[in-house]
Amino acid sequence: MTPDPEERSALRAGSVHALGTLRRVATAQRFFAVLVLLVVLFVVFTVTQERFATSANIEALLTSAAILWVVAMGLTFVMLAGGFDLSVGSMLALSSIALGSFVNDFGMSVPVAIVATLAFGAIIGGGVNGVLVGRFGLSFLVVTLGTLILFRGFVNLWSGTKTEQVLSSLLDSVAFDSFLAVPIPVWIMVLTFLVALYVQRSTYFGRDVYAVGGNREAARLSGIKVGRTIIAVYAISGMLAAVGGVLQTARIGAASPQVGEAILFDAAAAVLLGGTSFAGGIGGVGGTAVGVLFLATLQNGLSVSGIESYWQQIITGTILLVAILLDRIQREGLSSIGIRLGQRSGTGPVEPR
Amino acid sequence: MLVAVGVRKRYGGVHALRGARLALRPGEVHGLCGENGSGKSTLLKVISGQVDSDGGRVVLGGVETRFADPAEALAAGIATVSQERTVVPDLSVAENIFLGARKARSWRGIDWRTTRRRAREVLDRLHCAVDVDTPVGSLRPDLQQLVEIARALSTDARVLILDEPTSSLADDEVESLFAAVRRLKGSGVATVFVSHRLNEVFRLVDRVTVLRDGEVVGEGLIGDFDEPRLVHLMIGRELEDLVVDHRRHQLEDAVLRVRDLTVPGRVEAVTLDVGAGEIVGLAGLVGAGRSDLLGALFGLEREATGHIEIDGAPVRLRDPARAMRAGIAFVPADRARQGLVLDMSVAENMLMAQTSRAARFARPRRAAEQATVDSAVQDFRIVSASTTNPVWQLSGGNQQKIVLAKWFGTEPRALLLDEPTRGIDVAAKAEVYRLLEAAKANGLAILVSSSETPELQRLCDRILVMFRGRIVARLTNEEADEARIAGYAIGHDGLAKP
Numbered sequence: 001m002t003p004d005p006e007e008r009s010a011l012r013a014g015s016v017h018a019l020g021t022l023r024r025v026a027t028a029q030r031f032f033a034v035l036v037l038l039v040v041l042f043v044v045f046t047v048t049q050e051r052f053a054t055s056a057n058i059e060a061l062l063t064s065a066a067i068l069w070v071v072a073m074g075l076t077f078v079m080l081a082g083g084f085d086l087s088v089g090s091m092l093a094l095s096s097i098a099l100g101s102f103v104n105d106f107g108m109s110v111p112v113a114i115v116a117t118l119a120f121g122a123i124i125g126g127g128v129n130g131v132l133v134g135r136f137g138l139s140f141l142v143v144t145l146g147t148l149i150l151f152r153g154f155v156n157l158w159s160g161t162k163t164e165q166v167l168s169s170l171l172d173s174v175a176f177d178s179f180l181a182v183p184i185p186v187w188i189m190v191l192t193f194l195v196a197l198y199v200q201r202s203t204y205f206g207r208d209v210y211a212v213g214g215n216r217e218a219a220r221l222s223g224i225k226v227g228r229t230i231i232a233v234y235a236i237s238g239m240l241a242a243v244g245g246v247l248q249t250a251r252i253g254a255a256s257p258q259v260g261e262a263i264l265f266d267a268a269a270a271v272l273l274g275g276t277s278f279a280g281g282i283g284g285v286g287g288t289a290v291g292v293l294f295l296a297t298l299q300n301g302l303s304v305s306g307i308e309s310y311w312q313q314i315i316t317g318t319i320l321l322v323a324i325l326l327d328r329i330q331r332e333g334l335s336s337i338g339i340r341l342g343q344r345s346g347t348g349p350v351e352p353r
Numbered sequence: 354m355l356v357a358v359g360v361r362k363r364y365g366g367v368h369a370l371r372g373a374r375l376a377l378r379p380g381e382v383h384g385l386c387g388e389n390g391s392g393k394s395t396l397l398k399v400i401s402g403q404v405d406s407d408g409g410r411v412v413l414g415g416v417e418t419r420f421a422d423p424a425e426a427l428a429a430g431i432a433t434v435s436q437e438r439t440v441v442p443d444l445s446v447a448e449n450i451f452l453g454a455r456k457a458r459s460w461r462g463i464d465w466r467t468t469r470r471r472a473r474e475v476l477d478r479l480h481c482a483v484d485v486d487t488p489v490g491s492l493r494p495d496l497q498q499l500v501e502i503a504r505a506l507s508t509d510a511r512v513l514i515l516d517e518p519t520s521s522l523a524d525d526e527v528e529s530l531f532a533a534v535r536r537l538k539g540s541g542v543a544t545v546f547v548s549h550r551l552n553e554v555f556r557l558v559d560r561v562t563v564l565r566d567g568e569v570v571g572e573g574l575i576g577d578f579d580e581p582r583l584v585h586l587m588i589g590r591e592l593e594d595l596v597v598d599h600r601r602h603q604l605e606d607a608v609l610r611v612r613d614l615t616v617p618g619r620v621e622a623v624t625l626d627v628g629a630g631e632i633v634g635l636a637g638l639v640g641a642g643r644s645d646l647l648g649a650l651f652g653l654e655r656e657a658t659g660h661i662e663i664d665g666a667p668v669r670l671r672d673p674a675r676a677m678r679a680g681i682a683f684v685p686a687d688r689a690r691q692g693l694v695l696d697m698s699v700a701e702n703m704l705m706a707q708t709s710r711a712a713r714f715a716r717p718r719r720a721a722e723q724a725t726v727d728s729a730v731q732d733f734r735i736v737s738a739s740t741t742n743p744v745w746q747l748s749g750g751n752q753q754k755i756v757l758a759k760w761f762g763t764e765p766r767a768l769l770l771d772e773p774t775r776g777i778d779v780a781a782k783a784e785v786y787r788l789l790e791a792a793k794a795n796g797l798a799i800l801v802s803s804s805e806t807p808e809l810q811r812l813c814d815r816i817l818v819m820f821r822g823r824i825v826a827r828l829t830n831e832e833a834d835e836a837r838i839a840g841y842a843i844g845h846d847g848l849a850k851p
Contacts, residue, residue: 205713207701214694221651221683221691222759223674223709232713281696 030275031287045301065296066185074240082213082280086144090151092260095245100255125238134230175250213280360409377543384558392567402426430511442490447472608798614659634813635802642822680766750781
């Protein structure tokens with residue numbers, strides 16, 4: 001159970017360092033168990049499948065994770081601030097259609113169109129989701145459910161439900177070329193991660209996100225612009241969904257209205273596996289990176305092993321549930337889930353122990 | 354009635370209880386005293402089935418018991434009202450009192466009429482006049498607390514544990530609660546009463562048990578104790594007492610000048626001045642508008658009208674960020690909900706207010722920040738293993754000092770405090786007083802609202818008494834005796850003068 005302030009101070013009086021260190025490690029490394037699983041999985045696949053640990057396969061593994069990676073990074077910020085964004089998949093598809101339209105209909109050059117697409121993602125994320133949640137104080141679940149449906153509708157309206165080719169050598173090389181023997185999508189992953197980590201850890205905005213997610217009222221009373229922070233995290237989520245949209249378009253060489261329909265579930269699973277709290281205020285992009293790599297390794301390894309892909313769903317779902325259960329037990333003890341060990345219940349006479 | 358002996362409990366390597374004991378007799382009110390961390394809460398949790406002890410025995414009515422969970426303890430007649438609120442905000446008062454399966458039933462299902470009537474009866478025992486159909490969330494915190502006490506009373510408990518029930522109550526509500534508790538004595542109920550306000554302990558309890566470091570260091574009839582002895586037992590040393598200089602002030606040099614401040618329905622045309630180096634107190638019942646007044650001064654009330662000046666410059670207070678920029682700091686009443694982000698570190702909490710004006714994508718200068726934090730930890734005598742530890746690990750007193758440090762760090766001209774010592778122990782209170790007096794000496798204008806009259810008398814140069822949103826009396830420290838303040842606070846104008 002959670003120690004109350006009084007007990008906490010009693011604890012503090014004694015083993016200050018032991019508890020403090022334990023707590024810090026547990027908080028900072030909430031993704032530790034999943035990291036261990038990732039390593040185990042990697043070793044098992046390496047040992048059992050000789051085609052797994054080849055550089056070509058690892059490259060494929062990482063490249064296939066790129067879209068999930070960037071979308072999950074954006075979702076992490078929203079969840080750290082105590083929100084959630086159901087609309088990431090729709091924003092990804094809308095950005096993909098936007099990119100196709102910018103190039104084909106508006107005749108923009110591809111680099112300009114890519115920048116415009118990222119700005120477009122930030123604007124629909126921040127301007128619609130962010131403003132409705134942060135400025136008007138509406139429920140984030142209802143708002144992003146609404147925009148999940150709304151944006152998907154616009155995807156179909158704008159595209160006429162047709163897939164349209166986007167021909168561009170630049171997009172081709174974004175998807176398929178390498179730089180210093182590392183595929184461009186992996187560079188994009190690294191860059192996204194480093195920027196996200198910097199924003200999270202080394203800016204006042206990063207602290208605001210944790211403060212708003214941890215205790216919105218205290219943040220507001222401390223002079224933090226809560227509404228602005230919330231708008232910003234949804235803008236980040238929208239922009240990173242647009243990065244995902246650009247990568248998707250590059251990979252298939254076309255703007256398709258069907259993309260991104262299932263990415264929300266994988267992204268949410270990755271963020272939660274990575275130890276970010278659904279209630280906000282705890283976690284970070286480091287954990288999300290581990291979560292995404294875990295999902296990608298599992299999917300790739302199973303397919304290399306020739307195991308049916310539904311096993312991936314069963315394993316991911318199980319591990320997610322076990323992970324949150326273990327996390328609860330580790331932090332608050334068995335009694336927090338209603339289990340007590342070594343104790344007799346009842347009010348009858350009991351022999352002294 | 355209930356005897357607990359040799360109770361031991363360890364959390365990790367720390368002994369929260371080392372063989373503590375507590376004996377309750379039917380019809381008595383038993384005070385349980387001790388500083389935060391002395392093991393009071395743990396002992397009560399063992400008795401009420403919330404935690405399992407590592408050793409020792411609990412005997413209830415001659416039968417040794419060991420409760421698996423609070424529900425079993427409740428069924429055996431042990432009801433607890435804890436510091437934390439456990440009401441369901443969207444349900445009505447009646448439903449909250451009879452939460453769960455305890456509502457009256459008839460063949461048509463839940464019998465709401467009877468449930469409401471019974472709720473009314475329980476509330477009447479507390480002299481609490483709230484409408485039983487009101488959602489509890491719309492009530493003020495003190496009334497929510499009364500609803501919880503009503504719930505405990507409604508279970509026909511044999512042992513009633515009141516763990517700091519008065520920490521958010523004003524004097525008259527404390528009195529009505531005490532009256533209700535005293536009436537329970539007649540029916541043979543044993544009540545355990547925990548409070549950091551020692552005057553309440555002396556007023557209410559029959560016998561007392563004093564804990565320090567998980568052990569009983571004193572017990573007996575309350576008449577055998579006096580306040581200095583009790584404090585000495587609790588903290589194991591003498592408390593330093595400061596000589597306070599309550600100066601009279603020239604109001605031309607008012608730092609904070611408020612004219613006709615009105616918050617519709619809650620604050621009526623309040624005019625006041627607070628000078629440099631002056632502490633002004635706000636007394637009054639809970640609900641008299643003290644908190645709303647402080648909130649309005651910090652820009653929390655959008656409908657507020659009136660004129661406010663800091664150092665002669667008019668300020669428009671629309672949100673906390675602007676109030677901070679104008680030089681106002683606000684220490685709110687509820688540390689956990691309003692004052693701190695419990696999962697964030699000591700350092701991050703301390704810096705939260707003063708860095709809220711920096712560019713958001715700027716990189717914090719860690720070395721400078723750490724220096725600021727380290728010196729604050731020293732000045733405020735904050736006890737924490739590391740400033741990177743989350744604040745939930747700290748005691749209430751240390752948490753409150755962090756809130757103070759956070760706001761002193763913004764270098765305010767005017768400091769507003771709402772219940773600055775709620776729920777913290779005697780030693781921490783003395784520390785808070787010391788800090789406020791040091792700030793006063795540095796020329797800060799301080800406006801402090803408190804339900805504890807002795808606190809205001811101790812701290813303030815002047816005391817303003819509020820009643821129904823208005824200031825009904827302005828007293829100097831010498832004029833402000835407890836009876837007079839109490840009189841004004843319940844609306845007697847001048848008649849209550851001795």
